[in-house]
Amino acid sequence: xxxxxxxxxxxxxxxxxxxxxxxxxxxxxxxxxxxxxxxxxxxxxxxxxxxxxxxxxxxxxxxxxxxxxxxxxxxxxxxxxxxxxxxxxxxxxxxxxxxxxxxxxxxxxxxxxxxxxxxxxxxxxxxxxxxxxxxxxxxxxxxxxxxxxxxxxxxxxxxxxxxxxxxxxxxxxxxxxxxxxxxxxxxxxxxxxxxxxxxxxxxxxxxxxxxxxxxxxxxxxxxxxxxxxxxxxxxxxxxxxxxxxxxxxxxxx
Numbered sequence: 732x733x734x735x736x737x738x739x740x741x742x743x744x745x746x747x748x749x750x751x752x753x754x755x756x757x758x759x760x761x762x763x764x765x766x767x768x769x770x771x772x773x774x775x776x777x778x779x780x781x782x783x784x785x786x787x788x789x790x791x792x793x794x795x796x797x798x799x800x801x802x803x804x805x806x807x808x809x810x811x812x813x814x815x816x817x818x819x820x821x822x823x824x825x826x827x828x829x830x831x832x833x834x835x836x837x838x839x840x841x842x843x844x845x846x847x848x849x850x851x852x853x854x855x856x857x858x859x860x861x862x863x864x865x866x867x868x869x870x871x872x873x874x875x876x877x878x879x880x881x882x883x884x885x886x887x888x889x890x891x892x893x894x895x896x897x898x899x900x901x902x903x904x905x906x907x908x909x910x911x912x913x914x915x916x917x918x919x920x921x922x923x924x925x926x927x928x929x930x931x932x933x934x935x936x937x938x939x940x941x942x943x944x945x946x947x948x949x950x951x952x953x954x955x956x957x958x959x960x961x962x963x964x965x966x967x968x969x970x971x972x973x974x975x976x977x978x979x980x981x982x983x984x
Contacts, residue, residue, distance in 0.1 A: 764979060765947045765972070771861070772971030780856035781967050784849040789963050848880070850923055850970045857974040868927040879926070883919045890915060909953050916956075916969065917949020924973045928981075941980050948976060 775781060851868075858865055890911050897904045918938065925934035938945055948969070955965035 912953035913950030
């Protein structure tokens with residue numbers, strides 16, 4: 732009641748608030764919030780800070796894949812697996828195709844990892860334009876950033892290798908792939924953004940309270956990362972969108 736609320740403020744106690752039942756409308760609200768955040772992010776792609784990160788991340792990703800292809804190509808052309816000519820030729824062709832397929836499969840991981848070193852500039856550009864009254868971001872120690880990136884890369888590679896097993900079940904594979912990567916990407920991008928404003932424990936607590944929104948944003952980002960050409964800008968869109976979602980979560984906390 733109104734009197735109860737006034738009394739609570741006077742004595743300074745935190746009385747439990749009554750939670751409203753969340754039906755299907757809550758899911759629709761989550762979807763709209765995620766789409767609106769990505770739409771805002773897309774409209775800011777022309778920002779110089781965004782373009783700078785894009786050039787660096789794409790360049791590093793392409794160099795990484797080029798190094799992989801050169802290494803595999805060198806191994807296939809300089810190592811003889813069979814003495815029979817046609818078998819050796821078949822190994823060369825299949826090895827090249829396998830390298831191309833695995834590279835494409837791991838593209839979301841590689842791009843997200845390389846871009847991760849530059850995403851702070853993207854978040855700063857979004858905050859400068861849309862949330863200019865925010866105080867300066869929390870300074871993260873370099874070891875903390877490196878440890879977080881290394882942990883994310885290890886977990887993501889491990890889970891994606893497990894996901895490969897589901898290739899034996901083609902109808903199930905797309906759902907497993909997007910669900911796993913959606914969870915991982917949503918979690919990672921949220922923590923990258925939240926770490927600029929909150930300590931790790933508070934960031935995890937906020938993420939758990941908004942798990943559905945974070946997961947939905949991650950699934951959409953995973954989908955964008957598997958679309959050719961679009962996957963180059965997807966990490967930037969994901970970071971910018973997560974800044975908007977994080978700001979909304981903090982307002983509602």
